[in-house]
Amino acid sequence: MVQIPEPAKERLLHLMRILEKNGSGPVTSGQVEGLTGWSSCTIRKDISYLGGDCGGNAVGSSCGYNPASLIPAIKKALGLDRCRRFCVVGLGRLGSAYLNFRPVELEEFELVAGFDINVNRVEIVKSPVPLYPAYKMANLIPRFFIEAAFLCVPEDAAQTAAEKLVSAGIRGILNFAPVVLTVPPEVAVRNVYVVDELRALSIRLST
Amino acid sequence: MVQIPEPAKERLLHLMRILEKNGSGPVTSGQVEGLTGWSSCTIRKDISYLGGDCGGNAVGSSCGYNPASLIPAIKKALGLDRCRRFCVVGLGRLGSAYLNFRPVELEEFELVAGFDINVNRVEIVKSPVPLYPAYKMANLIPRFFIEAAFLCVPEDAAQTAAEKLVSAGIRGILNFAPVVLTVPPEVAVRNVYVVDELRALSIRLST
Numbered sequence: 455m456v457q458i459p460e461p462a463k464e465r466l467l468h469l470m471r472i473l474e475k476n477g478s479g480p481v482t483s484g485q486v487e488g489l490t491g492w493s494s495c496t497i498r499k500d501i502s503y504l505g506g507d508c509g510g511n512a513v514g515s516s517c518g519y520n521p522a523s524l525i526p527a528i529k530k531a532l533g534l535d536r537c538r539r540f541c542v543v544g545l546g547r548l549g550s551a552y553l554n555f556r557p558v559e560l561e562e563f564e565l566v567a568g569f570d571i572n573v574n575r576v577e578i579v580k581s582p583v584p585l586y587p588a589y590k591m592a593n594l595i596p597r598f599f600i601e602a603a604f605l606c607v608p609e610d611a612a613q614t615a616a617e618k619l620v621s622a623g624i625r626g627i628l629n630f631a632p633v634v635l636t637v638p639p640e641v642a643v644r645n646v647y648v649v650d651e652l653r654a655l656s657i658r659l660s661t
Numbered sequence: 662m663v664q665i666p667e668p669a670k671e672r673l674l675h676l677m678r679i680l681e682k683n684g685s686g687p688v689t690s691g692q693v694e695g696l697t698g699w700s701s702c703t704i705r706k707d708i709s710y711l712g713g714d715c716g717g718n719a720v721g722s723s724c725g726y727n728p729a730s731l732i733p734a735i736k737k738a739l740g741l742d743r744c745r746r747f748c749v750v751g752l753g754r755l756g757s758a759y760l761n762f763r764p765v766e767l768e769e770f771e772l773v774a775g776f777d778i779n780v781n782r783v784e785i786v787k788s789p790v791p792l793y794p795a796y797k798m799a800n801l802i803p804r805f806f807i808e809a810a811f812l813c814v815p816e817d818a819a820q821t822a823a824e825k826l827v828s829a830g831i832r833g834i835l836n837f838a839p840v841v842l843t844v845p846p847e848v849a850v851r852n853v854y855v856v857d858e859l860r861a862l863s864i865r866l867s868t
């Protein structure tokens with residue numbers, strides 16, 4: 455795979471989102487510039503990382519970028535072209551909501567299981583995928599080839615749950631608990647801190 | 662209020678999170694540098710925006726920053742020192758989860774109402790705050806002094822719901838629908854796109 459710098463990866467991900475939301479028509483680098491603030495030069499440079507057929511030739515910036523060829527090229531370059539399996543850990547209200555989370559883009563991701571430390575909850579929560587008690591994570595995460603987890607446990611249980619996931623071989627955690635997790639460097643973590651988002655919104659209300 | 666540049670505001674918000682999670686002891690600019698990658702110089706500059714008593718004197722960087730004085734100073738400078746009222750719009754699984762969302766930091770924010778277009782759902786969802794049919798937003802949002810909304814409606818209803826919120830006088834929207842909302846420039850929007858977070862995680866798994 456081509457070595458793409460991290461900031462370019464983030465921009466390509468965002469560009470893919472714009473292309474997906476734009477429908478089937480071509481998108482010009484000028485339009486992308488208007489939506490993102492990146493210069494046309496930056497956008498062309500980022501797209502050049504995708505290799506020949508998506509650069510300035512077949513889908514050049516003069517006639518706009520063609521979503522039909524550019525989206526699959528971005529997916530391939532970013533490693534999003536194969537389905538990844540994930541699980542939900544913690545089946546309280548938020549975790550239960552994510553058991554039923556099915557946006558169209560989620561064909562890239564397959565939810566395969568839910569886990570909770572509370573066996574009673576495992577039995578009563580309604581779910582489209584099988585639910586298991588948390589002590590089975592060590593066995594089932596490798597057996598089901600689960601790579602990532604939505605961590606939806608309470609704040610005070612998050613670090614312990616993360617450690618159990620790591621020792622079960624999880625490679626990525628999407629952390630919803632308002633806690634800074636300590637995990638080995640090879641495990642990827644993304645945080646969804648709703649309070650921080652609310653605060654960031656609040657700051658903008660003050661100005 | 663002091664005019665603080667936007668990037669400094671974002672850093673101060675993040676610094677406040679670090680101080681809150683650190684317990685009561687002082688935090689040195691070296692520790693902050695290690696956690697964030699910002700230079701000590703940047704950190705001191707950001708803190709200087711808070712004014713005299715939190716600058717380099719009483720809680721200088723040699724003995725570390727004192728959370729007990731720095732957290733309230735950041736809150737005041739960022740306008741987080743007064744309680745803001747918000748509502749949840751869309752009472753499906755995710756919206757219902759956020760009706761019950763109560764992290765400790767949420768004392769800065771007060772959830773006062775939930776709204777859903779489905780009157781039946783308004784009657785059956787369990788909630789710690791009153792729930793109303795969506796057509797009452799125009800009347801109740803100004804009456805209850807609601808400034809912000811968690812937008813938890815389905816993707817295809819998000820833009821319409823956002824427009825209703827805007828005409829009811831909402832000033833900020835925390836958008837959970839995977840849609841780029843079009844709102845007037847004076848309305849602040851923050852997006853929580855879980856699919857994008859999952860994709861960002863997935864990219865890191867590939868490398």
